[in-house]
Structure formats: C-alpha cells, structure tokens
Amino acid sequence: MLLLGIETATRRVGVVLASDEGVLGRVELGGLADAGAPRHAERLVPAIQYACAQLDLGLDRVSAIAVGVGPGMFTGLRVGVTTAKALAQALRVPMIPVPSLDLLAYPLRYARSLVVPAIDARRNEVYYALYRTVPGGVQRASDYEIGTPDDLVAELEARGEEALLCGDGALRFASTFRRVEHVELAGPAHAAPSLPALVELAAARYQREEFCAADDVLPLYLRKSDAELAWDRKDG
C-alpha cells in the first residue's frame, strides 16, 4: 500500500505519504504563525511533488488517497478536496475521506478527559465536536457543530466534565476558553489536523476496504443559509 494524504482544513497545507509500515514523509506549510493570506492553491501541488521526489516515489505507485474533509477553512478545503479527487480520478484509485476534527482529536486519545477540537470558522465562530477517549482511539460524542466560542463554553459548562481543547479555533479564542473551569488547552503542536492521524485512520479503513469513489467525496460544509440577498436601493 502507498497512501497519499492531503489535509487543508486550516491555514496549514499538509501532505503525507505512507506505506503499510507507517509515515514515509510529510510536508507541512503555513499555519498560525504564517501571517497573511493563506496560499493553499499555490502550495499544495508543489508540496506533493516535493514529497514524491524526495522519497523517490512516483504518483503511479499510489494505491489510495486520503483527504481531510473538514469542517474547516472553505478555500483550503476546496483546494485540498478538489486536488485529491482529481488525482484519484486520474490515477484510478479509491479515496478515504476523514473528518478533520477527528484528525485533531485522535492524537489526544491518551487524555483522561473529553477531547474537544475546535477549528477557526471565521466570523467569530468555530467548528467543533466532543470526543470521548476509548481504548485505541476516540469516539465522537456529539455532532459536528458550528457556533460561537460562547456556544462551546456553554456546552462545556453544561457537561461539567474535564475537557482538553485543541485546534486553531481553541487557540484563537484561548482567552474565552481559559475562563472555563475544568478546561485545558493543548498548545500550537495541536493547532492543525494531524497527518500521522490521517495515515493511521485511513490505513485502518484501507485494510477494511472502506473506500469512497471520488465522485462521492464532498467537504463537510456546516455553514448553510437559505436567506436571500436584498435589493433595497433606497435611491433607485
């Protein structure tokens, strides 16, 4: 098995190549400290090319493509998911879509508390979900949600359990979350969805042949609105 993984749900562009033995190599560009407009479209394909070249692996050897499908940054997901789908179609290989919040929660599976990844959704909102740790992994205990930091605080206070928050959304609104009792924040190492987690979760599904056709892979978009835009020129 040669797995190509792509993760672009945050400001970070992530590319990983893995065999049955695990991660062969990964490229990560951008992120919280990289100010200015993110450049997923410019960076993703060169990152894939670099990883392949340095590992001396051709794309024709890839047997499946795993991709983080959010919820997360809209422009990043559009670039990452579209690139992954195009490659899967061209190479005629199956895809393994993985929610990006799962990829933030999985590396914290040894925590003895709720694990709560939060991805910055802009407009003073975060995407989040609550996870319980179970032997060998994490189990999601809520829907994938979008809400203000205060919505998440209310949810955490209602649960009243110890919780470990991670993700760039947790860091962006750290001052809000730090006010909640029983809540701890994971640091910048846990700001972006984990590429080794993408490999582990996707490899398990590869072994079970839980594949998706490229046509069926869509980003998780949680921000929905049916409202119409107004045409109310007062001086028409």
Add this chain to the structure above:
Amino acid sequence: MKIATESAEETRALAARLGALLGPGDLVLLVGDLGAGKTAFTQGLARGLGVTDPVTSPTFTIVQEYAGRLPLAHVDVYRLDRVQDLHDLGFDELVDDGRVTVVEWGDRVAQVVPTDHLVVRIELGDAENVRVLEVSCHGPRWRARHEALERALGDGAG
C-alpha cells in the same frame, strides 16, 4: 462625511488616499447605480494599495484578487442571489485573512458581512461628471479611525 469630485480621475485620487490608509482585514462596501463610478473608485483604491496590475470590473469573475502592499480582493455581488452564494465564495475568509476587500453593490450584503466596515455611497451630482461620495464608518474599529479618515480624505478634496 460627504465629498464631491468633478471627474473620474478625481474620484480615483480620492480613493487612492483611502487605499493608502487601509490595513489588513479592512472591508469597504461600495454603493451606487450603474455608471456611478464604483469601478473607477476601486481602481484608485488599488493604486493607493500599490497594486500595479490593471483593475477591471469583476462582474463575471465575481472575485478578482490583486497583489499590492496588501492583497486586494475586488468582489462584485451583483449576480449573487443568496447568502449561501457568499459562503460558497469563501467570503468570510477573504475578509479574515489579511486582505483588503472591496465589494461592489455592497448594500446587498451589508446585513450579513462583519459589523466593522466602511460604506462608500457614490451618487450622481448636479453637473456632468460630478459625483458626491458619502463615506460612513460602521462598527467600533472604523468609528475609532473616523478622524484619521477625515484627515486623509478631506485633504485636497473639493
């Protein structure tokens, strides 16, 4: 504040002074009928941001991005129908990620964009080529910059 200009070039010069003042994340909504000079205004604003590529109307591309002192996103929402169309453009990220964003037909989206924004309303004046520009600050961030804005735009304008 209201300022009158007597030619498209004067409108551009005024907009360039605004462009020089703008910072990352600033959002400017342009309001005015067809032919009022929204694109001329954006061209001037782009000049003030150090954009050297020619700025054209984004009516058909909807979003056009330019490189300058800060990246500029020029958006035209004339052809959008729903708030969802704005989400589908990634509008929230355009504004949030350190660019300057200018929206033509901005009154259409004023209710759904971030509170902090500047509205520039362009109306036809009494004589040919005369335009009256009304600039208003919305949200705490812009209200705090009101004086700096008046100084920049009042300087040399009619």
